[in-house]
Amino acid sequence: MKRKITLKQIARELDVSISTVSKALRNSAEISDDTKQKIQAFAKLYNYRPNNIALSLKNRRTNTIGIIIPEIVHHFFSEVIRGAELVANKRGYNVIIGLSNESFSKEVINMEMLANGSIDGFILSMSKETLQQQDYHHFNETMSQGMPVVMFDRVVSEIKCDKVIVDDFNGAKNAVEKLIENKCKSIALISTPDYVSVGKLRTQGYLEALNENNILAESKLILKIDDTVDYEVHLDALEAEIEQLFKANKKIDGVFAVNELYALTAMKVARKLGLNVPNDVQVIGFTDGVLSKHATPSLTTVSQHAQQMGEKAAQLLIDKLESEVNPADEEFHTVVIATDLVERESTK
Amino acid sequence: MKRKITLKQIARELDVSISTVSKALRNSAEISDDTKQKIQAFAKLYNYRPNNIALSLKNRRTNTIGIIIPEIVHHFFSEVIRGAELVANKRGYNVIIGLSNESFSKEVINMEMLANGSIDGFILSMSKETLQQQDYHHFNETMSQGMPVVMFDRVVSEIKCDKVIVDDFNGAKNAVEKLIENKCKSIALISTPDYVSVGKLRTQGYLEALNENNILAESKLILKIDDTVDYEVHLDALEAEIEQLFKANKKIDGVFAVNELYALTAMKVARKLGLNVPNDVQVIGFTDGVLSKHATPSLTTVSQHAQQMGEKAAQLLIDKLESEVNPADEEFHTVVIATDLVERESTK
């Protein structure tokens, strides 16, 4: 087992100084062609590669970006990572990930761990717990230490940083407009509590669409699911809640749900109650994931372009890392990613 | 903006030497209680944290492990990551990920990038292209440089390293046995080409189950899907192939598919042809992902316990990293993760 070779070893072997080796390998004009050739050949033979850690220490930059997300087993977040990794790699950066599991303390710990020199900047989406507690000190602290942060999807106006968000409002509005256009008269909304910013915005989009079309919003048509319960596990409970909604409002002929799972479950419940999708009830979901695509009937959905979000976030972050502007008078951008309505079989 | 504080700055500020500060913060007995208190208080005030990069350089270990996977937008792989991240964090390690996108060259580049000091060891699953080309030099090279590697899922016997694999053979066998038990007489197999090791093993399990039950395997019942085409995109083509299979073999009453998507598509085709699942055709898939759970009817499937694989892989890797055994006489383990058959609505 040959350990990785270093400059020092090459220098000793070839009986020159370390600096000569370093310069030779970087093709400095200071070194004679003879020596350069000799050193380069030797380095190639032993497959020399500069040690990243030493470089990081010297250059005070790691060329690594940290991504903190609440959950990785989730189509949306893994797509964001894919996008971020894509542009990061293209620009010579690595990606290191931390999972908060929707927990405030894990988010803090993970950030501290990475902030101590391991990375140059953060891309992150806040955990639900953080959103609830509204405690943002760890973000502000890392930023005040000169480490740039780009937030995506779950953001909050109190924090001053670059942001990449989905146009939740218009995405929802367009979806509901589509239902109205398709002659739905009684459109239900299945959403999350308002502290989840995206849930709130999508709810507003729903209301606005109704409003602009002179349809009275009825609170009994709005179901807010308490998502502290993990409905991936307790599917039955979710189903029961939605069934309740349908039974109490027999004339529902359209459903807009703020995520795939709710939409899918709505379809399931409708079928169970003898309703045909899309003939009796039309359904539109949010987040164009694998479930929407492969459901039967396949689900019309608002596509968030998650990968594009990741790409944009990485781009913003790296741009900032490589810009020379005085951090004092920097400005923050908020990029809004437009949504698309992907029409499939669950609407007419 | 206050930059992160260093030992040197604390030393200068408090008019002591760097070594005194370092020792004081590590509570060395060499330093008087007075000085310790003073230094510790100051450090706390300025929120001092040792620089990870400097530590890595000094200790020649990064406490970071690299995970290379072909694709992250994939339930199985993201679950593996979750598992690995879980135990890694618990044991004080970070996780850095590289995506090969099923490409050989990206796999090589990514590994080289990380191997130069950024990480202490690898957890990886090979890309399809690597499996096809059978070029394993990059694995052997990094291992010969003393960097431990743990492979999972897609492994190959030529490479000597720790491995975590699914019991593909018995998983498939049990699934097919279940179909036989459920009175299926004509069981089709939808698989991948044999160079994908897992596809091969699952095919063997299928054949063995038939064999032990004295059912003659018929090649016309075996469909091998060329997966170099991305069927997530070209769903129609996949559907057409499977429809072909059904039409050519009208008496098919059971289907075993080596992944979720194939199984789901089989169900879709069956429904299209007027067959009821599970009454006319029973279907079992492989990989217990989100699709199986939320399909209608929900899919009976072989669960691979992906998260557990990730946990086990990280455990093996870190154990190796922290063991003191002479690398010359180390031994390699292969951990086989048993599968479970999760019975749902697609079987009787």
Add this chain to the structure above:
DNA sequence: TCTTAACACGAAAACGTTTGCGTGACTTTC
């Protein structure tokens, strides 16, 4: 009073790089 030990701290090396500057040996120029 002299030796010795305990105490509290500092100097320096090491991890692996990069780079500005110094320097010795030639070569050129007048």
Add this chain to the structure above:
DNA sequence: GAAAGTCACGCAAACGTTTTCGTGTTAAGA
């Protein structure tokens, strides 16, 4: 033949730690 210039290389500092060893001061023991 002396001054100046060029060439090819080495020295040393720096990045931020940890740790071994050395050292000056004080107190205790003989």
